[in-house]
Amino acid sequence: MSGAVIGGGAEQREIDDRDVSVGTFLQEKVPYYAPVFEKVQRATLPRWHLNIWALLVPWLWSAYRGVWVLFWIALAIDVTAIVCLMQVVKFSPLLAEAQLNPEANATLIARYSHWINIYSWIGVLLLIGGRLWMASSANRLYYAQYARWRINSAVPSGVSMQRLVLGVMVILIVAPLTTYRATQLRLDERACFNHIRAAEGVEALLARYDASDVTDLMSILSGEITQRETRMEALNAIETLSDEQKSERAALRKEARDLGRDLELTEDFTNITARDKFDCYFIDDFPTLARLEPPEDITYRRVPDEEAIAAGREGATKVIEQIKDPVEGRKVTIFTYSAESIDISINYLRAQFAGGFDAMTNVLRQSLIRVEVAFMQTPWLVVAFLFIALSWAFAGLGTTIFVASSLGFLALFELWQIAMQTMALVVVSTAVCVLVGLPIGIWMAKNKWFRWITEPILDVMQTIPSLSYLVPAVAFFGISQPPAVLATVIFAMPPMIKLTALGILQVPESTKEAALAFGASEKQLLRKVELPMAIPSIMAGLNQTIMLALSMATISAFIGAEGLGAIVTSALGDAQAGKGLLAGIAIALVAMMIDRILKGIRNSFSRI
Amino acid sequence: MSVVELENVWKVFGSRASEAMAAIRAEGLGKAEVLERFEAVVGVKDASFSVEEGEIFCLMGLSGSGKSTLVRHINRLIEPTSGTIRIMGEDIGAMKSEQLRATRADKIGMVFQNMALLPHRSVRDNIGFALELRGIDGYSRAQAADRALETVSLHGYGDRLPSELSGGMQQRVGLARALAADPEILLMDEPFSALDPLIRRNLQDEFLGLSQNLKKTTVFITHDLDEAIRMGDRIGIMKDGEIVQIGTAEDIVTAPADDYVADFVAGISRLKLVSASKIMVNPDAHAAAHGPIDPAKSYPVASPEDDLDSLVGLSTGADLPVLIKHDDSIVGIVTKDTLLKGLQGGAEA
Ligand SMILES: Nc1ncnc2c1ncn2[C@@H]1O[C@H](COP(=O)(O)OP(=O)(O)O)[C@@H](O)[C@H]1O
Numbered sequence: 001m002s003g004a005v006i007g008g009g010a011e012q013r014e015i016d017d018r019d020v021s022v023g024t025f026l027q028e029k030v031p032y033y034a035p036v037f038e039k040v041q042r043a044t045l046p047r048w049h050l051n052i053w054a055l056l057v058p059w060l061w062s063a064y065r066g067v068w069v070l071f072w073i074a075l076a077i078d079v080t081a082i083v084c085l086m087q088v089v090k091f092s093p094l095l096a097e098a099q100l101n102p103e104a105n106a107t108l109i110a111r112y113s114h115w116i117n118i119y120s121w122i123g124v125l126l127l128i129g130g131r132l133w134m135a136s137s138a139n140r141l142y143y144a145q146y147a148r149w150r151i152n153s154a155v156p157s158g159v160s161m162q163r164l165v166l167g168v169m170v171i172l173i174v175a176p177l178t179t180y181r182a183t184q185l186r187l188d189e190r191a192c193f194n195h196i197r198a199a200e201g202v203e204a205l206l207a208r209y210d211a212s213d214v215t216d217l218m219s220i221l222s223g224e225i226t227q228r229e230t231r232m233e234a235l236n237a238i239e240t241l242s243d244e245q246k247s248e249r250a251a252l253r254k255e256a257r258d259l260g261r262d263l264e265l266t267e268d269f270t271n272i273t274a275r276d277k278f279d280c281y282f283i284d285d286f287p288t289l290a291r292l293e294p295p296e297d298i299t300y301r302r303v304p305d306e307e308a309i310a311a312g313r314e315g316a317t318k319v320i321e322q323i324k325d326p327v328e329g330r331k332v333t334i335f336t337y338s339a340e341s342i343d344i345s346i347n348y349l350r351a352q353f354a355g356g357f358d359a360m361t362n363v364l365r366q367s368l369i370r371v372e373v374a375f376m377q378t379p380w381l382v383v384a385f386l387f388i389a390l391s392w393a394f395a396g397l398g399t400t401i402f403v404a405s406s407l408g409f410l411a412l413f414e415l416w417q418i419a420m421q422t423m424a425l426v427v428v429s430t431a432v433c434v435l436v437g438l439p440i441g442i443w444m445a446k447n448k449w450f451r452w453i454t455e456p457i458l459d460v461m462q463t464i465p466s467l468s469y470l471v472p473a474v475a476f477f478g479i480s481q482p483p484a485v486l487a488t489v490i491f492a493m494p495p496m497i498k499l500t501a502l503g504i505l506q507v508p509e510s511t512k513e514a515a516l517a518f519g520a521s522e523k524q525l526l527r528k529v530e531l532p533m534a535i536p537s538i539m540a541g542l543n544q545t546i547m548l549a550l551s552m553a554t555i556s557a558f559i560g561a562e563g564l565g566a567i568v569t570s571a572l573g574d575a576q577a578g579k580g581l582l583a584g585i586a587i588a589l590v591a592m593m594i595d596r597i598l599k600g601i602r603n604s605f606s607r608i
Numbered sequence: 609m610s611v612v613e614l615e616n617v618w619k620v621f622g623s624r625a626s627e628a629m630a631a632i633r634a635e636g637l638g639k640a641e642v643l644e645r646f647e648a649v650v651g652v653k654d655a656s657f658s659v660e661e662g663e664i665f666c667l668m669g670l671s672g673s674g675k676s677t678l679v680r681h682i683n684r685l686i687e688p689t690s691g692t693i694r695i696m697g698e699d700i701g702a703m704k705s706e707q708l709r710a711t712r713a714d715k716i717g718m719v720f721q722n723m724a725l726l727p728h729r730s731v732r733d734n735i736g737f738a739l740e741l742r743g744i745d746g747y748s749r750a751q752a753a754d755r756a757l758e759t760v761s762l763h764g765y766g767d768r769l770p771s772e773l774s775g776g777m778q779q780r781v782g783l784a785r786a787l788a789a790d791p792e793i794l795l796m797d798e799p800f801s802a803l804d805p806l807i808r809r810n811l812q813d814e815f816l817g818l819s820q821n822l823k824k825t826t827v828f829i830t831h832d833l834d835e836a837i838r839m840g841d842r843i844g845i846m847k848d849g850e851i852v853q854i855g856t857a858e859d860i861v862t863a864p865a866d867d868y869v870a871d872f873v874a875g876i877s878r879l880k881l882v883s884a885s886k887i888m889v890n891p892d893a894h895a896a897a898h899g900p901i902d903p904a905k906s907y908p909v910a911s912p913e914d915d916l917d918s919l920v921g922l923s924t925g926a927d928l929p930v931l932i933k934h935d936d937s938i939v940g941i942v943t944k945d946t947l948l949k950g951l952q953g954g955a956e957a
């Protein structure tokens with residue numbers, strides 16, 4: 001009796017007794033398929049038994065019957081076969097052309113004949129072999145579908161005109177374009193770009209000459225040219241020209257040349273064939289249709305505020321904006337438009353909040369200097385002793401030996417001080433990550449909405465390549481150590497936040513409930529239950545953060561971080577493989593030392 | 609004065625709970641309709657009961673019947689959609705959060721089915737948790753914890769981590785934690801359900817022994833009728849969020865309120881539950897059927913409160929029916945037939 005379920009309505013599944021007979025599934029041609037299904041089930045259907053419809057029109061058959069697996073496979077095989085055969089169509093004219101001059105083109109002829117040969121064989125084999133496979137597998141796949149349909153009524157069954165139409169539409173979208181593309185050589189990228197340029201130019205000309213259409217424009221242009229040419233001829237006829245006339249003639253010549261260029265552009269435009277346009281839009285790159293006016297070119301600068309200074313406020317500054325004249329007729333793509341807008345916003349923020357950025361830079365620089373001093377000026381013997389003592393206390397003999405030999409490597413290869421610089425960078429970055437990441441993680445665990453917003457942002461942050469973090473850091477802070485720390489912090493923070501939130505969210509509801517039942521307040525719940533129970537997860541986050549900080553500390557050498565990374569980047573610049581390799585090994589050793597010691601500390605914590 | 613008092617408590621889960629509640633009031637909707645119209649689940653339906661000082665009140669019902677939901681109203685881990693809950697006369701729903709926390713820490717101890725101990729704290733620190741939350745100093749906490757450990761016979765285990773103890777021992781720690789602040793009220797949500805039968809039996813006995821000394825007012829939840837009968841002074845039977853019957857074990861076994869309860873008690877042994885008074889036949893009716901009592905013969909004698917078990921003992925080996933005497937006068941007669949019918953159930957007057 002105990003444990004039985006009565007009245008738990010949710011736990012009782014409705015069992016509908018739908019009709020799962022072969023007849024309902026097949027709907028048509030039951031006399032053919034029913035025995036075939038039975039043979040499939042008994043495994044007595046011979047391999048050479050072919051489904052005639054699947055042999056002739058496999059995609060139509062499978063769409064009609066809803067066997068979408070076969071539909072896609074058949075489509076892929078057939079289209080591939082046709083693409084191969086189309087290569088023959090593509091290369092045949094080239095071969096014919098080359099054969100006009102057999103001596104000069106011997107290599108070309110050999111190459112083209114070879115390709116035509118290979119592609120036609122592959123195409124024919126694929127077509128025939130593919131069809132045979134489809135025809136022989138169709139019934140088996142269809143039976144498998146029947147078996148799935150018996151369990152799940154959502155699996156397609158019966159025959160359907162709608163599905164057939166859908167299948168035909170898919171084929172129409174996929175097959176003709178792909179086939180056509182296979183017959184064409186690669187497009188000249190500039191051609192399409194020139195189309196767009198010509199269209200834009202003609203549009204501007206139409207407006208300038210107030211022409212109604214392109215033919216009209218061409219006649220206006222040639223009229224203007226003739227007019228100037230006549231005048232020039234008249235001038236040429238004069239024996240001695242006055243200075244005035246000479247300059248008039250020069251002006252006329254220039255005008256005629258410009259007009260001639262406009263006319264050429266218009267002619268180019270009219271010469272663009274429909275096929276060219278089609279090729280540009282459909283068989284090469286995605287057509288960049290949108291061409292926008294570029295954003296206003298504004299620069300923001302912070303300058304001394306004379307008025308305020310005169311009024312007695314010493315050192316007052318203000319932000320001024322300077323707008324550059326736009327380049328006439330310049331049109332940009334959406335990408336360029338957005339990029340320029342972002343540049344302008346960054347420029348604005350930098351000017352507007354210069355004080356804030358400076359303060360931040362300062363704090364980072366100062367703390368970095370302090371920590372660097374601590375690491376670099378502490379005698380090497382003391383630092384080495386501390387490392388070895390830590391690993392001995394928490395991580396056992398193996399790790400201690402490893403740490404000692406790694407330190408030996410750093411010392412022997414004269415990388416000690418530089419490694420300490422890297423350590424300082426990592427320590428400062430990690431400290432900032434913890435100070436900022438922990439509260440964010442807690443907030444994220446506590447607030448559903450905040451979590452809902454933050455989670456995707458963190459996911460994106462973790463997929464952005466690390467080099468990208470250097471860009472905003474440089475944009476806002478320039479090149480030096482503090483932006484390097486900042487880029488490192490931003491790159492290394494997500495795991496800290498995520499694993500803090502995860503750790504808190506993982507605390508069982510029942511444990512929290514118990515704490516509440518004994519009178520805990522929200523704050524006590526966090527401090528005495530949730531955070532302590534989240535510690536393993538938080539430590540894992542800390543570990544990941546340190547590893548990321550170390551890897552980023554290397555990369556941010558590009559923007560001025562000092563330490564082992566700087567050796568690697570300079571070695572990269574000078575193609576000094578040996579130097580880079582040794583520094584790389586040093587970085588790996590530092591990372592492994594920190595990782596092992598931290599793991600030891602974590603383990604000895606969780607043993608409590 | 610009752611220590612715990614619930615009055616017309618309703619709990620409707622869902623974002624449109626208050627709307628659903630109004631509709632239930634106005635139109636008397638059933639559970640299914642509420643679910644369909646408001647996507648709301650009726651967790652507790654119009655529950656009222658009170659528990660007297662020192663009493664063990666068992667709430668019993670199948671899983672999903674709303675026992676946990678109901679018991680969490682008593683310390684307001686769950687807010688009722690409607691209704692009042694009074695703890696020692698005080699309306700817990702009207703308490704400010706500070707006062708509520710004080711009440712939870714000082715007056716109500718709770719034991720959970722899955723123990724819900726804090727894995728990162730020693731047994732002693734777990735037990736002292738409620739005191740710690742109240743800001744009691746470490747020394748007094750440790751003393752109280754050790755006292756509580758002694759009470760649950762786990763003396764000397766204070767420095768272990770919960771994970772080092774067996775399930776039964778962990779639940780003793782859970783009990784000690786609930787007892788440490790010496791609360792008036794104990795809420796026990798299926799405390800022994802997750803344990804092996806033998807250990808469960810042990811803990812039940814032990815808890816009963818403890819209760820006799822401590823006299824805590826207890827709300828004890830279980831899905832097992834045997835356990836409810838063993839532990840409970842009174843039993844409330846829940847079904848689909850509703851309390852369908854409240855009474856002593858004997859009341860419920862001999863007079864089930866409906867078929868649902870009757871089904872429940874059908875398999876229960878009546879030997880120790882049903883008393884002679886429930887099955888005995890009126891002496892006159894007996895005389896009419898079998899002739900008068902012969903005063904010369906020595907009939908076995910029992911009192912009306914004796915259970916069927918002892919009547920069976922008296923009847924076996926004797927040819928004569930058992931006389932049920934109260935203050936020396938015969939109030940009823942139990943023949944072997946009546947006894948067998950009584951054991952089978954359904955024959956009570
Ligand atoms: N937070 C909730 N939201 C919605 N439904 C709930 C919630 N908590 C409990 N319920 C429902 O209330 C009913 C009673 O649950 P519960 O009190 O845990 O039963 P029991 O303790 O008797 O096994 C169940 O049907 C459950 O689905």
Ligand SMILES: [Mg+2]
Pocket residue numbers: 672675676677798
């Ligand atoms: Mg429960």
